[in-house]
Amino acid sequence: MEKLLELLEQDCTIPGEALAAAAGLSEEEATTAIKKYENDRTILGYQAIIDWDRIRKETVTALIEVNVTPQSQAGFDRIAERIYQYDEVESMYLMSGSFDLTVIISGRTLREVARFVSERLAPIQGVTGTATHFILKKYKEKHLVFRPQDPEEREYIFT
Secondary structure (H helix, E strand, C coil): CHHHHHHHHHCCCCCHHHHHHHHCCCHHHHHHHHHHHHHCCCCCCCCCCCCHHHHCCCCEEEEEEEEECCECCCECHHHHHHHHCCCCEEEEEECCCCCCEEEEEEECCHHHHHHHHHHHHCCCCCEEEEEEEECCCCCEECCEECCCCCCCHHHCCCC
């Protein structure tokens, strides 16, 4: 069944028959397993990876390192839950190393991201420090490579 999950993670648009065959299952077994995984929240959702630069949608993505003071009994979980409730938060991870949490957010502008950090994230009780890193260019995400765009005619200078 692990193979089925790996195949879905790579491409959740594979037709059921092809998915089952690749996983070595009957179509009925694959369908039943997928429903079970959806119900027990092993499969949390399905999502397309979009290269927004190709349609020239202006967004800013930031990786924020967050240091926190763990709370008694709840550890990092209570603070993490408070942070991940914000719509801007796309992903969040508990880390080992020199900071505790990684928060990945997107906004329309640098100012919008800065406002999130200064007005929402930093004031949370237990947050002791943040460091914001802006993503300048995506090369690969979820095993998918972002190809460079073909140069447009207007970019050439004719003399």
